[in-house]
Amino acid sequence: MAGTRGISRFRGEQLRSQILRDRHFDENSKINENKVDIKFHNHREILEDTKVDVFVQVNNQVVQGLSSLDVTVAMASRPVATVAGEGIVTGVRLELRKQGTEDFPFIDNDGDRVYGKIRFDSTASKYFLDFFSEVGGVESVYTFASDAAAVDYRYVLRTNLSVIPVDALIQGGSGFVANATDAEAYMNLKQIMKDLYVNGTLDNDGNANLAKPLVAQISDEATARSNADTAILEDLASVLAGEGASLVGVVSDVNHSGMTVQAAITDLASRVKAAEDKVEVLQNESERFVVEAVGGETQILLPGGKKALPKTLFLSLNGSIQAPGINYAELVDGDGNVTGVSFAPETLKGADAVTGNEADVVFIWYKEVL
Incomplete structure (x- = not known):
C-alpha cells in the first residue's frame, strides 16, 4: 500500500485526477522552476x-x-x-x-x-x-x-x-x-552559360571557356560578312570571264538561249549582229528594173512603192546614161527619198510598126530604203 500512497501524493500535487486516463498536465498545478534544471548560462x-x-x-x-x-x-x-x-x-x-x-x-x-x-x-x-x-x-x-x-x-x-x-x-x-x-x-549565370555554350560548364577558375571572346567572334563575323559582301559586289562589277554578268541568272525564255545574263546577252548580241550584217548586205546591193515604154509616159515610179536612198539612183535610156536634172528629174517624198523619175515635158516613145521604130527602154538601178 505504500506504493499506492505515493501515487496518490504525486497525483494530487502535479497532475489532474484520473491521470491514467488523461495525459494532459493540470494547468492549475504547474511545475515550479526549482524543479527544472536548465543551464541558461551555458547555452x-x-x-x-x-x-x-x-x-x-x-x-x-x-x-x-x-x-x-x-x-x-x-x-x-x-x-x-x-x-x-x-x-x-x-x-x-x-x-x-x-x-x-x-x-x-x-x-x-x-x-x-x-x-x-x-x-x-x-x-x-x-x-x-x-x-x-x-x-x-x-x-x-x-x-x-x-x-x-x-x-x-x-x-x-x-x-x-x-x-x-x-x-x-x-x-x-x-x-x-x-x-x-x-x-x-x-x-542566371548558368542560364546565360547554356544560352552561350549550349552545354558548357562554369569552372570558377576565372579564365575564359572560349578560345576567342564573343565580342571578338562577333567582330570577326561582321568583318567576314562585310568582306564577303564586298567580294560579291566586286564579282558582279567585274568584266572578267566567269564573273560579272556570268554570275546573274535569268528566267528561261524561248526567245534567247543561256541561263545567265552574260549568256543571254551574248546570244542576243549575235542575233543583232547577224541582222545588221543582213541589212548591210541588202543596203550594199542595188535594186534594178527595166521599163519598156508604151509611149507617151512622162514619169516612171519605182515598182511596188519602193524608195531609193538619195543620190543612189542611176538611169539609162536606150543604153545611154542620163544625167539627173538635165535628162530627168527625181521625184522625192518628204524625207528626201526618191520615189521615181520625171521626163516632163518630154515623153517616152513606144514601138511604131509603120516606121519600124523600137520602143524606148529605161533601165534604173538604186539602193533601196529598208
Whole structure:
C-alpha cells in the first residue's frame, strides 16, 4: 500500500485526477522552476562563442569627387574585428551599388568594377570606406566623378548568435561582398552559360571557356560578312570571264538561249549582229528594173512603192546614161527619198510598126530604203 500512497501524493500535487486516463498536465498545478534544471548560462556561452559574419547595409552615401568616405558614424563605435573577436571586418572587398538599385555596379574607364574596403585609422580613431578599381591588373585608388550617383554598400560585422544586430542581413548580402554566392545570380549565370555554350560548364577558375571572346567572334563575323559582301559586289562589277554578268541568272525564255545574263546577252548580241550584217548586205546591193515604154509616159515610179536612198539612183535610156536634172528629174517624198523619175515635158516613145521604130527602154538601178 505504500506504493499506492505515493501515487496518490504525486497525483494530487502535479497532475489532474484520473491521470491514467488523461495525459494532459493540470494547468492549475504547474511545475515550479526549482524543479527544472536548465543551464541558461551555458547555452548563452555557446551562442556567444559562436561567431558569425553578418552584413549591415548603409544607403544613399554621397561620394562625388571622393576616393575615401568617412563611415565612422555608420560603424557605431564598434571595434575592429579579430579572428576570434567581434567587431568591424576590415580589408574585405565590398561591392558598391548605385543608390536604390539591387545590382547596378559602378564601372571605371576601362570596364572594371569599382569596389570598396573598410579601413580603420587608429590615429584618428575613425573608419573609412576607401574606393578602388583595377588598372592594368593592379589595385588602384579610384576617385568618383564630381557628378557621380550616391552609393549603397554593406559592411561586414563579426558578432555572435546571441546579439545579432537588428539591422543585420543574414542572407542576401552576396551582391555586395566579393566571393559570396547568390543562388539567384548563380542560376542566371548558368542560364546565360547554356544560352552561350549550349552545354558548357562554369569552372570558377576565372579564365575564359572560349578560345576567342564573343565580342571578338562577333567582330570577326561582321568583318567576314562585310568582306564577303564586298567580294560579291566586286564579282558582279567585274568584266572578267566567269564573273560579272556570268554570275546573274535569268528566267528561261524561248526567245534567247543561256541561263545567265552574260549568256543571254551574248546570244542576243549575235542575233543583232547577224541582222545588221543582213541589212548591210541588202543596203550594199542595188535594186534594178527595166521599163519598156508604151509611149507617151512622162514619169516612171519605182515598182511596188519602193524608195531609193538619195543620190543612189542611176538611169539609162536606150543604153545611154542620163544625167539627173538635165535628162530627168527625181521625184522625192518628204524625207528626201526618191520615189521615181520625171521626163516632163518630154515623153517616152513606144514601138511604131509603120516606121519600124523600137520602143524606148529605161533601165534604173538604186539602193533601196529598208
